[in-house]
Amino acid sequence: MTQEIRVRFAPSPTGPFHIGGARSALFNWLLARKLGGKMVLRIEDTDRKRSTPESEENIKAALKWLGMDWDEGVDVGGPYGPYHQMERLDIYKKFTDQLLAEGKAYYCYCTPEELEAERQALLKEGKMPRYMGKCRNLTPEQRAQYEAEGRKPSIRLKVPADEKIVVHDLVRGDVEFDSNGIGDFVIVKSDGIPTYNYAVVIDDHLMHITHVIRAEEHLSNTPRQLLVYEALGFEKPVFGHISLILGPDHTKMSKRHGATSVDAYRQKGYIPEGLDNFLALLGWAPSGEKEIFTMDEAIKEFSLEHVAKNPAIFDFKKLDWINGQHIRRMTPEKFFELAKPFMIQAGYMTGDETGEKLEWLKKVIATAQTQVDYGAQIPEKVAMYFSDDFDFENEEAAAVLKEETVPLVLRSLKAELEALPALDHDAVKGCFKKVQKGNKLKGQQVYMPVRVALTGNQHGPELAEMIPLMGLERVEKRIAKSLAKAGIGL
Ligand code: GLU
Numbered sequence: 001m002t003q004e005i006r007v008r009f010a011p012s013p014t015g016p017f018h019i020g021g022a023r024s025a026l027f028n029w030l031l032a033r034k035l036g037g038k039m040v041l042r043i044e045d046t047d048r049k050r051s052t053p054e055s056e057e058n059i060k061a062a063l064k065w066l067g068m069d070w071d072e073g074v075d076v077g078g079p080y081g082p083y084h085q086m087e088r089l090d091i092y093k094k095f096t097d098q099l100l101a102e103g104k105a106y107y108c109y110c111t112p113e114e115l116e117a118e119r120q121a122l123l124k125e126g127k128m129p130r131y132m133g134k135c136r137n138l139t140p141e142q143r144a145q146y147e148a149e150g151r152k153p154s155i156r157l158k159v160p161a162d163e164k165i166v167v168h169d170l171v172r173g174d175v176e177f178d179s180n181g182i183g184d185f186v187i188v189k190s191d192g193i194p195t196y197n198y199a200v201v202i203d204d205h206l207m208h209i210t211h212v213i214r215a216e217e218h219l220s221n222t223p224r225q226l227l228v229y230e231a232l233g234f235e236k237p238v239f240g241h242i243s244l245i246l247g248p249d250h251t252k253m254s255k256r257h258g259a260t261s262v263d264a265y266r267q268k269g270y271i272p273e274g275l276d277n278f279l280a281l282l283g284w285a286p287s288g289e290k291e292i293f294t295m296d297e298a299i300k301e302f303s304l305e306h307v308a309k310n311p312a313i314f315d316f317k318k319l320d321w322i323n324g325q326h327i328r329r330m331t332p333e334k335f336f337e338l339a340k341p342f343m344i345q346a347g348y349m350t351g352d353e354t355g356e357k358l359e360w361l362k363k364v365i366a367t368a369q370t371q372v373d374y375g376a377q378i379p380e381k382v383a384m385y386f387s388d389d390f391d392f393e394n395e396e397a398a399a400v401l402k403e404e405t406v407p408l409v410l411r412s413l414k415a416e417l418e419a420l421p422a423l424d425h426d427a428v429k430g431c432f433k434k435v436q437k438g439n440k441l442k443g444q445q446v447y448m449p450v451r452v453a454l455t456g457n458q459h460g461p462e463l464a465e466m467i468p469l470m471g472l473e474r475v476e477k478r479i480a481k482s483l484a485k486a487g488i489g490l
Contacts, residue, residue, distance in 0.1 A: 003210060004036075004037055004210070005031065005035040005036070005037030005038070005210050006032075006037055006038045006040065006207070006208050006209050006210045006211070007028040007029075007031055007032050007038070007039055007040070007209065007210070007211050007212075007213060008028065008039070008040035008041070008042055008073075008204065008207060008209050008212075009021075009024060009025040009028050009039070009040070009041055009042075009063075009070070010041075010042040010043075010044050010200065010214075011025075011043065011044065011059050012043075012044045012045065012046075012047055012050075012051065012196075013043055013045055013051050013052060013053070013055035013056035013058075013059055014047055014051055014055060015050070015055055016055070016260075016262075016264075017055075017058050017059045017062045017261055017262045017263065018260055018261060018262070019245070019253075019260055019261070019262055019265070019275075019279065019314075020215055020245050020253070020260075021059070021262075022062065022063075022066060022262050022275075022279055023215075023242070023245065023279045023282050023283070023312075024213065024214050024215050024242065025066075025068055026276065026280060027213050027242055027283070027284070027302075027304075027307065028211075028213050029068045029069075029070075030280070030295075030298055030299055030302040031211065031213065031302060031304065032071075033299045033302075034300070034302045034303070037210075038071040038072060039069070039070045039072075039073075040070060040071070040072045040073045040078070040080075040083070040207055040209065041060075041063070041070040041072075041073030041074055041075075041076075041083065042073055042074070042083050042084075042085070042203060042207070043056055043059075043073075043074050043083060043084045043085065044085050044196065044200070045084055045085055045086050046085050046086060046193050046194060046195075046196065046199060048086075048193065056074070058263065060074070060075065062262040062263065062266070065262075065266060065272055066262070066272045066275065066276055067272050067276065067295060072207075080206055080207040080208065085194075085199050086193075088199070088202075089192070089193070089194075091202065092188070092194045092198070092202055093192075095202055095232060096155055096187065096188055096194075098232075099155075099157070099231055099232070100155065103158070104157065104158055104231045105155050105156060105157050105158060105187060105231070106135060106136055106138070106155070106156055106158065106184075107135065107138070107143065107153035107154075107155055107156075108134075108135040108153055108154050108155070108156045108184075108186070109135055109138075109146035109151045109153050110131075110134060110135060111151070115131070118131070118134075130181065130182060130183025131156065131183040131184050132183065133183070133184055135153075135156070136156075136158065136184065152190040152191070153190060154188060154189050154190045155186065155187055155188040156184040156185060156187065157184060157185055157187050157198075157227060157228065157231060158184055158231075159179055159183060159185065159227055160179055160227075161179060161180055162179065162180060163178075164176055164177075164178065164179070165177040165179055165223040165226055165227065167219065167222045167223060167226065167239055168238075168239065169219070169222075169240060170211075170238055170240035170304050170305075170307075171240045171241055171243070171304065171307050171308075172219070172241055172309055173309075175219065175222075177223035179223075179227070182223060182224060182227070187228065196221070197221050197224040197225050197228065198228055200225060201225050201228040201229055201232070202228075204237055205229075205235075209237050210237055210238060211237060211239075211240065212237050212238070212239050212240070213239075213240045213242065213304070214240075214241060214242070215241065215242060215244070216241045216242060216243050216244050217244070218241060222239060222241070240304050240307065242283050242307055243308060243309060243310060243311045243312050244312070245282055245312050245314050246311045246312065246313050246314065247313075247314055248313060248314065248316065250311070253314050257314065258314075258316055262275070265374075268374050268375065268376045269338060269341075269342060269374040269376045269377070269378070270319070270323050270375070271323060271326055271330070271338065271374075271375075273294065273295075273326040273329070274319070274322050274323030274324075274326040274327070274374075275323065277291075277292060277293060277294075277298075277326065278322045280293075280295075280298050280302075281312075281318075281322075282312035282314065283307050283308050283312040284302065284306055284307050284308070285306065285308075286298065286301040286306075287301065287306075291322065292322060292325045292326070320373035320374065321373065323373050323374050324372065324373035324374075327369060327372060327373065327374070328370060330369070332362070332366050332369070335365065335368075335369045336362055336366075338375045338378075339368065339375060339378045341375075342375050342379055343361075343365065343378065343382075345379075346379035346383075346386075348379060348382070348386045349361055360469070363469055364382050364385045365382065367381070367382065367461045367465060367466070367469070368381040368382055371461070384454065384455050384466070384470065384478070385469055385470055385474075388474065388477050388478055388481060390455065390456040390478075391456055392452065392456045392482075393456055393457045393458065397452050397456060397457060397458050398452075398485075398486060400448050400449055400452045400458065401449055401452055401453060401482060401483070401486040401488060402486065402488075403445070403449065405439070405445055405449075406449045406453075406488065407483075407489070408439055409435060409439070409441065409445065409446050409449055409450065410449065410450070410453060410479055410483070412434075412435045412439060413431060413432070414476065414479065416431035416434055416435060417467070417472060417475065418472065423467060423468040423471070425464045425468060426464075428463070428464040428467045429464040432446055432447070432450075432463070432464065447463060450463055451463060452482065453478065453479045453483065454466070454467075454470070454475065454478050454479065454482070455478075456482070
């Protein structure tokens with residue numbers, strides 16, 4: 001039997017859930033689903049100052065919203081729990097005791113001030129700052145002396161000198177590090193809490209993780225982790241460090257470039273299908289040209305061999321385009337649900353509408369589905385059904401109304417519309433035909449001024465669709481307003 005693939009996503013709940021984190025989670029999830037493996041969600045909450053329960057909830061909610069589930073971990077449990085690191089302190093302690101007993105780790109009593117002084121001294125000599133091993137060989141008397149002074153020790157791992165440490169990375173190939181650049185590092189802080197590089201190894205080992213897939217930012221941590229694997233005699237997992245995400249200007253993606261949290265995109269009305277598709281393309285691509293795909297399609301094709309080594313560029317325009325493509329694929333019901341909060345916020349609906357009003361709202365909202373890339377754009381696309389406040393989009397649009405035939409077109413259309421028993425798509429279309437034929441005009445000469453007079457824009461939804469939704473009263477008001485603005489009488 002081949003070994004079961006077990007991956008994990010191990011976020012630190014220290015702030016808004018970053019899209020980079022979501023991308024790491026997604027690659028792990030795709031791999032697990034592709035290979036019939038298990039996905040573990042572990043919460044790395046050892047940073048006591050910065051970890052919050054709200055952040056953890058936010059991460060879990062965002063993962064669920066993006067459609068990523070986990071087979072083991074926080075909330076769902078599993079055979080290798082607990083899945084919060086702060087609930088595993090006794091587990092780490094067992095291994096620490098073992099390392100101390102074997103002489104592979106030692107107590108360090110240096111104060112932060114002493115460590116800083118050492119750092120500065122090394123920097124001055126042009127050397128790489130690292131711990132030089134002052135407490136490596138303390139005698140029992142020296143230790144007792146420090147203890148008597150009330151110093152609280154941290155625990156450091158003894159790092160062997162002159163060793164080449166090679167990370168065999170699935171994405172980046174072999175990456176070499178020199179143990180001399182590392183120095184004995186802290187595995188347990190003076191408050192008894194393990195450091196990331198230490199706890200992560202014990203957890204990945206005990207949770208039987210086979211593949212550690214995480215962001216490139218962690219590559220420099222990996223040699224330290226390999227040293228811990230060695231010291232504890234654990235078998236190593238496979239590593240894969242996925243590329244940095246850069247902003248459009250090729251510097252590290254940050255708030256300067258735009259929103260970086262999953263929540264910000266959710267709040268702007270991006271949809272999970274769109275964001276997932278976009279995130280998947282940050283470092284991976286299915287074979288062929290296909291850029292729009294569902295997660296089921298991505299699962300079928302995903303492989304770490306096709307994860308690129310070069311940095312992924314966060315292209316906001318591409319995100320909008322991809323999201324727009326997925327919006328087109330939504331059912332009208334889902335699109336309506338997406339629109340609702342934005343429409344309520346714009347004051348265009350209350351959310352309590354029923355009957356005819358609700359049916360009308362549904363039709364109005366449906367007109368935006370082909371026009372928007374994300375939910376927050378919906379109100380502006382339907383504003384014309386709710387208010388008569390608008391401007392010409394530009395000089396060119398205003399100029400359309402100056403054409404000689406415009407008063408005739410608008411006057412005849414008004415008369416035709418007023419003569420209808422009811423406004424519906426086909427009847428309105430019929431009116432346009434009559435106006436055009438009756439006055440021997442070209443289509444453009446009719447449609448364009450009507451469009452501009454009604455919306456101020458030269459582009460928009462089909463007029464025969466728009467006019468029945470707008471209603472005769474508003475149509476007439478808007479025409480009058482445009483003409484007044486353009487200084488034309490009918
Ligand atoms: N807690 C670490 C982070 O959020 C996990 C890194 C890892 O996957 O090993 O960055």
